Amino acid sequence: xxxxxxxxxxEGLVFLADTRTNAGVDNVSTxxxxxxxxxxxxxxxxxxxxxxxxxxxxVLDRIEQDLASPSGIETLATVTQLFEAALYIGRIxxxxxxxxxxxxxxxxxxxxxxxxxxxxxxxxxPDTLLIYPEGNYIRASDERPFLQIGETKxxxxxxxxxxxxxxxxxxxxxxxxxxxxxTAHANLxxxxxxxxxxxxxxxxxxxxxxxxxxxxxLARLEEVWGIHLLGAIGELPHVQDRDLDP
Amino acid sequence: xxxxxxxxxxEGLVFLADTRTNAGVDNVSTxxxxxxxxxxxxxxxxxxxxxxxxxxxxVLDRIEQDLASPSGIETLATVTQLFEAALYIGRIxxxxxxxxxxxxxxxxxxxxxxxxxxxxxxxxxPDTLLIYPEGNYIRASDERPFLQIGETKxxxxxxxxxxxxxxxxxxxxxxxxxxxxxTAHANLxxxxxxxxxxxxxxxxxxxxxxxxxxxxxLARLEEVWGIHLLGAIGELPHVQDRDLDP
Numbered sequence: 215x216x217x218x219x220x221x222x223x224x225e226g227l228v229f230l231a232d233t234r235t236n237a238g239v240d241n242v243s244t245x246x247x248x249x250x251x252x253x254x255x256x257x258x259x260x261x262x263x264x265x266x267x268x269x270x271x272x273v274l275d276r277i278e279q280d281l282a283s284p285s286g287i288e289t290l291a292t293v294t295q296l297f298e299a300a301l302y303i304g305r306i307x308x309x310x311x312x313x314x315x316x317x318x319x320x321x322x323x324x325x326x327x328x329x330x331x332x333x334x335x336x337x338x339x340p341d342t343l344l345i346y347p348e349g350n351y352i353r354a355s356d357e358r359p360f361l362q363i364g365e366t367k368x369x370x371x372x373x374x375x376x377x378x379x380x381x382x383x384x385x386x387x388x389x390x391x392x393x394x395x396x397t398a399h400a401n402l403x404x405x406x407x408x409x410x411x412x413x414x415x416x417x418x419x420x421x422x423x424x425x426x427x428x429x430x431x432l433a434r435l436e437e438v439w440g441i442h443l444l445g446a447i448g449e450l451p452h453v454q455d456r457d458l459d460p
Numbered sequence: 461x462x463x464x465x466x467x468x469x470x471e472g473l474v475f476l477a478d479t480r481t482n483a484g485v486d487n488v489s490t491x492x493x494x495x496x497x498x499x500x501x502x503x504x505x506x507x508x509x510x511x512x513x514x515x516x517x518x519v520l521d522r523i524e525q526d527l528a529s530p531s532g533i534e535t536l537a538t539v540t541q542l543f544e545a546a547l548y549i550g551r552i553x554x555x556x557x558x559x560x561x562x563x564x565x566x567x568x569x570x571x572x573x574x575x576x577x578x579x580x581x582x583x584x585x586p587d588t589l590l591i592y593p594e595g596n597y598i599r600a601s602d603e604r605p606f607l608q609i610g611e612t613k614x615x616x617x618x619x620x621x622x623x624x625x626x627x628x629x630x631x632x633x634x635x636x637x638x639x640x641x642x643t644a645h646a647n648l649x650x651x652x653x654x655x656x657x658x659x660x661x662x663x664x665x666x667x668x669x670x671x672x673x674x675x676x677x678l679a680r681l682e683e684v685w686g687i688h689l690l691g692a693i694g695e696l697p698h699v700q701d702r703d704l705d706p
Contacts (some may be wrong), residue, residue, distance in 0.1 A: 326516035371646035375686055376693055388696040400617035410699060424569040434697050437622055440621055440694050446688030447622055451680050453656060453669055 216364030216402035217394060218247055218262035220330045221386050222354045224379050227332050227340055227413040229260050230390040232364075232398065235267050248409040249274060250420055253281050255290035256336035257420045259299060260411055264364035265327035265347065271328060272310045273303065273348065287305045298340050300331050304349030309352045311347060331414065340415050345457040369393030383412050391425075395436055406432060406453040463640060464508035465575045466588040467632050470602045470625050473578050475661040476636040478610075478644065480651040481513050482559050494655040495520060497534055500536035502582035504664045505545060506657055507645050509669035510610035511573035514688055518556045519549065519573060522587055529618065542587050543597065550595030556592060574609045576692055579659065586661050592680050596701030613648045615639030629658050637671075652678060 218231040231248040235241075251259040261277075262375045263270035280289040289396060292301045311326045318325045326347035334340040341352045344361045354361050372393045377386065387410060398404045408425040425432050464477040477494040481487075493512060493554045497505040507523075509516035526535040541547045557572045564571040574591035580586040590607045599605050606619045618639045623632065633656060642649045654671040671678050 267667075276670075365613075367646070368617055371614055371642040371691075373646050375688060384698065387699050388693050391500070391696065391699075392693050396617040399620050400613070431697060431699070437694060438695055438697065442688070442692030443618070444622055445495075445629070446685060446692060447618075447634050447638050448605070449684050449688050451677060451684065452630065452639065453633050453637075453677070 215401065216247055216264040216396045217362070217366070217369065217401075217404045218264055218330055219360060219362045219373070220260075220262065220354070220366055220367075221373075221377055221389055221392060222332070222340070222342045222359045222379070223377075223381060223383065223389060225383050225385050226415045226417075227260070227342060228383060228386045228390050229332060229409075229411040229413075230387075231262050231331075231409045232394065232404045233409065234403060235409050236403055242253050242388065244407065246409065248411060249424070250411065251277070251281075251290050251333075252418070253289065257290070257334065258420060259290055259331060259333040260413065260420065261303070261364065262330040263327055263333075264329075266311075266323075266325045269310050269314070269325045269327040269328075273307050273329075276310065277286060277303070277305045281417060285345055294335065295338055295408065296331070296333065296335060296343060297337075299333075300343040300345050300351040302349060303329060303331060303351065304345045307345065307347065309351045330361050330363055334416070334418065336418075340413065354360055364399055365395070365401050365404050368397040368404075372396060383414065387412060392439060408432075461647065462493055462510040463608070463612070463643045463647075463650045464510055464576055464605060464610055465608045465615075465619070465636055465639060466506075466508065466600070467484065467576050467619075467623055467636060468578070468586070468588045468605045469627060469632050471629050472661045472663075472686060473506070474629060474632045475508060475576075475578060475641055475655075475657040475659075477655045478650045479655065480649060482649055488534065488652065492655065494657060494669070497523065497536050498637060498664070499535065503536070503580040504659065504666060505536055505577060506659065506666065507549070508578075509573055510575075512557075512569075512571045514571040515553070515556050515560070515571045515651050516575075519575075521608050522556065523549070537634065540553045540581065541584055542577070542579065542589060544636065545579075545581075546589040546591050546597040546643045549577060549594065550597060551623065553591065553593065555594045557632070558639075559578060568696065574656065576607050576609055580597075580662070582664075584606050586659065597606050604622075611643055611647050611650050614643040614650075618642060627702065629660065633658060636680060638685060641685055649659040654678075 221228040314325045318412040329345040334344040375391045406427045412421045467474040560571045574628045574647040578588035652673045656669040658667045
């Protein structure tokens with residue numbers, strides 16, 4: 215499985231993805247699920263993927279192929295709005311899934327993929343969009359400025375509790391990492407290395423960090439998170455009958 | 461939906477259940493999902509339920525009917541081991557589901573139920589068992605001394621992180637409540653009032669607490685939990701390139 219998320223804040227965007235892939239419980243491996251495209255100086259895209267690994271790789275290859283092909287076709291370099299980029303990727307994703315549907319469904323497999331697309335095209339605001347396997351999309355909202363794909367449940371309450379548009383990008387990165395390590399703790403199919411990317415509005419440049427397995431930073435992150443979470447539990451009020459009256 | 465959990469600790473057992481029920485997004489209501497049976501002085505059972513509300517009510521009615529009927533049949537008063545009680549409830553649960561399967565599947569509904577059974581029968585150790593819709597069961601293990609049914613994902617990482625057999629019952633109750641409010645925060649189908657029950661080994665008595673909507677205790681619980689969780693996020697180490705080397 216997979217866990218990817220994106221936050222849309224007043225200062226910019228935060229992306230975080232795990233890298234664990236598996237076929238059932240077998241063939242556990244590490245693949246990058248976060249990809250950055252900068253096909254022209256006036257635009258930057260971050261694409262996160264969940265679902266069929268084969269499907270997402272073919273979608274990425276098709277995007278690159280379109281960018282390299284002679285002009286006249288729609289590509290990430292020609293779209294003028296982020297929602298057009300989402301529809302473009304959604305169309306390719308559907309085409310790839312359709313191409314393999316009969317063969318895959320014959321063995322009970324699902325070749326579809328879900329994406330989060332974020333970034334900015336000059337003239338528009340930075341944004342994040344979730345692209346469904348059917349090719350349609352939704353945005354993050356101002357009230358709920360995050361999107362998730364893959365194993366979304368384990369780390370959701372942290373985003374609900376902590377993510378608000380006005381927080382700074384550094385804090386937002388920490389919230390994203392808290393959500394990720396909570397998920398990895400509860401679900402074997404999500405794991406490090408983690409890819410973190412931070413986009414500051416109107417910069418058209420991305421700060422990328424890979425947090426590797428066995429790094430001092432990851433160990434410290436998990437340790438501090440564990441200690442403070444246990445501390446939070448300890449601070450909860452005692453359950454006593456006299457407190458429970460409505 | 462539902463969220464119920466049970467912890468099996470050195471000192472005793474902790475049970476926690478929400479009370480929200482719904483049919484789709486409609487007909488949201490409040491029903492008790494935790495039930496205590498004490499059919500003889502040498503035994504005490506706590507039963508938590510998830511799944512079809514109609515199904516679980518009929519199972520409870522069948523259990524009571526068997527207890528009230530003349531002797532000669534298996535009941536919660538006649539079983540001599542907790543696993544026999546689990547198999548007994550599993551059999552009734554399957555019979556109830558079978559009785560309604562054709563009518564329910566005709567409208568695309570599922571009438572099956574999942575239970576957590578906990579308690580003690582004199583001569584045996586206190587234990588908790590998860591009863592599947594198929595009628596078989598698993599116990600909590602010493603390494604993973606908790607069971608969950610219903611919306612289990614949202615609050616799982618907290619149990620993974622914090623529950624260990626040697627902790628005291630008071631702390632265990634707080635961990636259970638943390639897991640519950642994290643779930644209710646992320647999922648509308650889980651909500652208060654919450655029923656908390658604590659069983660001390662060899663007592664054959666249960667301490668029950670209902671934590672109502674709008675109670676001062678619940679407000680304080682959610683406030684303290686939120687503050688300390690945000691504090692934990694703030695304490696996480698900064699993401700800096702130099703920290704990220706493996």
